[in-house]
Amino acid sequence: MLQNQFITERNSKLGQKTAENLKKRFFDAYYVQTKEEALKKAVELIPKDHTIAWGGTTSANDIGLIKYITENGYTVINRDAAKTPEEKADLARKSLLSDTYIMGTNAISEDGQLVNIDATGNRIAALIYGPKSVIIIAGVKKVMPSLEDAIKRARTIAAPTNMQRIAKNSERNTPCTINGTCMNCTSKDSICSHIVITRLCKPQGRIKIILTPDDIGF
Numbered sequence: 345m346l347q348n349q350f351i352t353e354r355n356s357k358l359g360q361k362t363a364e365n366l367k368k369r370f371f372d373a374y375y376v377q378t379k380e381e382a383l384k385k386a387v388e389l390i391p392k393d394h395t396i397a398w399g400g401t402t403s404a405n406d407i408g409l410i411k412y413i414t415e416n417g418y419t420v421i422n423r424d425a426a427k428t429p430e431e432k433a434d435l436a437r438k439s440l441l442s443d444t445y446i447m448g449t450n451a452i453s454e455d456g457q458l459v460n461i462d463a464t465g466n467r468i469a470a471l472i473y474g475p476k477s478v479i480i481i482a483g484v485k486k487v488m489p490s491l492e493d494a495i496k497r498a499r500t501i502a503a504p505t506n507m508q509r510i511a512k513n514s515e516r517n518t519p520c521t522i523n524g525t526c527m528n529c530t531s532k533d534s535i536c537s538h539i540v541i542t543r544l545c546k547p548q549g550r551i552k553i554i555l556t557p558d559d560i561g562f
């Protein structure tokens with residue numbers, strides 16, 4: 345109990361400091377205490393007339409954001425509802441011109457840089473350019489002391505964990521699927537095609553990051 349209190353205090357301080365550092369790099373950044381507050385802030389940031397799309401994001405699901413927007417009359421581009429791979433690919437392309445794009449991030453450095461890994465690149469493409477607004481939901485556990493540590497987290501924790509999720513629905517033959525550890529593979533099944541660092545947000549405020557110490561995402 346006491347330890348949890350100290351972890352919460354540490355994460356609270358780290359989350360607030362990281363939000364300040366993200367702002368210095370022109371991101372909009374918000375630190376909130378709970379996943380319920382994260383949902384409230386995300387909803388505030390999405391104009392009702394926006395067309396909304398999202399990349400694979402456990403964090404946004406964990407705070408209930410995807411459920412909220414699909415059940416409350418928003419216009420959505422929902423790849424998850426596609427009936428064929430062709431339709432899914434088509435919706436992924438259309439998502440690049442959505443008004444608001446929702447995603448997570450694989451890691452954040454304390455000095456305010458984002459690190460993301462993608463297989464086909466649709467999520468990273470939307471992060472970089474296209475949607476008018478990008479909303480990132482992230483747990484403070486993704487904040488790493490340095491950029492090098494953030495890259496390491498993305499490669500050795502986020503990607504192998506994501507592979508476990510993907511391998512549940514389709515057979516994947518990568519070392520991390522079998523052993524849980526990254527072997528820097530070049531398998532055709534690898535999701536580690538693109539590794540992108542976002543140093544600065546341009547235009548200013550286009551990317552909005554909501555940080556919470558609650559245990560969301562992976």
Ligand code: SF4
Binds near residue numbers: 519528536
């Ligand atoms: S083993 Fe391959 S697919 Fe798995 S995390 Fe490493 S590079 Fe990515």
